[in-house]
Amino acid sequence: MAWLTKSRFMAGRQCAKRLWFEVHAPLATRAPESMAIRQGREFDSLMRVLVPGRVVARDRGLPAAIAATSRVLAAGGAPVLHQPAVRHGEFAVIADILRRDRGVSELIEVKASTQVKPEHIPDAAFQTLVLRGARVPVQRVSIAHVDNTFVLARKGEYAGLASEADITAEVEAVLPALAEEAMVLHRVMAERSAPAIAMGPHCHAPWPCPFIERCSAGAPPPDLSTHRDARVRAGLRIVDRAAAAEVRDAPWPRAYLDFETIAFAVPEIVGTRPYEQLPFQWSLHVEDASGDLRHAEFLARDDFGDFTALATALLRAAPPSGPVFAYNAHFEARVLALLARHVPPQAAALDALRARLVDLLPITRKAYYDPRMQGSWSLKAVIPTIAPELAYTRLGEVQEGEAAQLAFLELRADATDAARRAALETALLEYCRQDTWALVCLARFLAR
Template sequence: MPLFTRADLLAANQCARRAWLQQHPPAEAPERLRLPRSDDRDAVRDAMRRRYPGGITIPVEAPLETRLAATAAAIADTAIPAIFDATFAFDQIVVRAAVLERRPGGFVVSEAKAANSVGEAHELDVAVVGWVAAQTGTPIAGLSLAHFDPDYVRRETLDDQALFVVVPVLPREFATAHARLRASAARADEPPAKVGHHCQHPRECPFRTHCAPSTGEFSVQRLPRAGKVQQELAELGVTDVRQIPTHVRMNPTQQHAVWSLVNHAEYIGGGLLPSLRNVRWPLRFLDFEACQPAVPRWPGTSPFQQLPTQWSMHVQYEDGRVEHSAFLHTEDSDPREAFVRSLVTAVGTEGSILVYSGYEATTLRGLRDRMPEAWSEFEGIVNRIMDMLPVIRDHYYHPDLEGSFSIKAVLPAVCPDVGYDDLEVQDGATAARLWLRMISSGTPDDERAHIRASLLAYCERDTLALLCVREALVARAGG
């Protein structure tokens, strides 16, 4: 019989079908299941461990029997105050406790989360470890979670004690989930299960589209921002947008999507053209990229604070001319001041600034406390911003959007000749990770130069995409 992990037991706690699918991944298994480990997780782990001086680490790369024996020996040694990656096995289920702290009367299982608060999913993560450890006979005196203090601001050095807030967690019972996991492992066929609220709680199931496919051209799964509507329709047994009962309430955006899907045509609302034309020339298409370190890297920064690292701007003049400019911070230092200084110079005082989402405006407002003397300058930038996302969301839909209004969904629908497939960097999360790699002192110069070129190309493509989308939609709307 195969070994099971914490993730397997938590899957069974949520749904028998998810537990089976986790053991028998379908061909269309979601890519997010295969994502590499985040650098942030290592930084959080290290900061958490520094809170327990004298603790020892069980090597995770060692064979299971070695880890189990080392854990048992450390538990028996009363001179050891804490054990990191303590390993427990019960009935084929193997778990690791991030921190097993020795206390009078037993041990406290603790875990740090890269988050500014904790929810039910986080609590279950540590509770299931405590439950398995208790089944082995280990005296568990309590459970706790550490999350970041969102008000913490780093000084010259990182304060590992002040960085975290520690909260107690109530123990949970997993006997039912354990039985469900064993039953799913014994099945050869996929168990039946209804789609419902549990598919998204306490965590969204990665197999949701397997159980409720969105591949059909009239599937309700293709509706935008429709989680509650889709749940209601699932409970009614409705899977086709053509069969949605009249009493099901949908917002205008969802109604536009239904019309578009049923008619195999793009929906163009009467407000699209006037909204896109409500601009002042020259048009400045602007995009920011940022890093968001979980553990504050520089003085004056907080956990998960958005720190803008680069911008790209395409300027389109009324006569059709187009120019491009860009900035990328390349030093291992707080990028905010250099970012703002370069941006203020580049955007000037004339023309509308077109963006996609409220991120750029929010980022600039967030810099007010950092650079109060420059606020009057970039307040003018904020006041010139026009967000194209709500315009498109309110007045446009295309069947190929598949329920998403991200620029990477809209672009191929309206500008199929422009894309990201030729770029090494194709999303903001990758850009953020590579930027941190680029500024690292251990990165070779040739790799640093390669990353720099890739980041500049990606951000430039983002603003070119904005320009192309606006031009295409103006033309389609009759402009």
């Protein structure tokens, strides 16, 4: 029978049906790599540099990795082992780091989060259970996570980026019940059919389940009868023109701004912190009183991180006065503040632009609802109800923010050839332009 690995154990803790699917009916196509997985890999690689040691199981299958680890341990091990793999009965794990220091054996689980999260405890506890079962003594358990107060002072100097938290007591507290839970999940893997489990909040937390589409096929639409907004509960289309007066009465010219940003667990750019949202692209539409529009845009290429070019081009394109509409404008405000910090000569102009931001989200929330939005005021929920021709699904491969980030990373990769680069640039520019064009359509709709 298949082994219960760490990832299966964690999948099963989220939902036994998810575990069963992963063993017996996995998805035909792998989900595209997410930013979170890439950030995790960045931090894992850095930890191999910050805590140097012997890498045991890199890029091998689990049985080969277990055999290799067993040989290393039989020969006396090493002060630090990366990715040691062990098996205990039907349970098997590849741990992140095993460190022996002054007679104490420590399991270090590497997480690219900025703090210890509740789900890290059973994750580390399952590894402790299997390691101890395989006669690898584990006396201390830690989580190595990102310290988000770290600022990259010099390229390549990452001492201080990782922070270690001792979770030994928390792990010991859950171990007895966890051993029983692991046995139960192992039995689920042997069932002939998937357990009958209804969808619920567990489908999205602590991680979005990859089988949501499968489980929700044929399911009724979400029940909005308990939504806190009475308009959503009533299921009626509502347009409150008075609530949109701020848009209707706004002076001209009117600008519409959107940034695309990317965040790195391991900062690349001097002066930045882990997970800081760094702009690589913007789109700006400017509309005058006659309804005439002009469009400007910027996409960083080899000059990513030189915020001067990005900020200067924006200030040149923005009109000298008038509102700057954005959707969820706190985000644009944060990006403009970051630019002001990184481009001191332009700081005053960037701060002035920030002061002109007008957030269309709360205005839309007050003024408009359509039942097709299904209780959501995200731009992607609102726009198809007022301008169906602008549905994001008509765009190419970049239809949302995370896809834009992944496209930008691919654009910067050395291995990407010129034809692919051109296709990615087109997709990115089209996506960001659509975001500000959608704002124009929304503001015109609200002001009508």
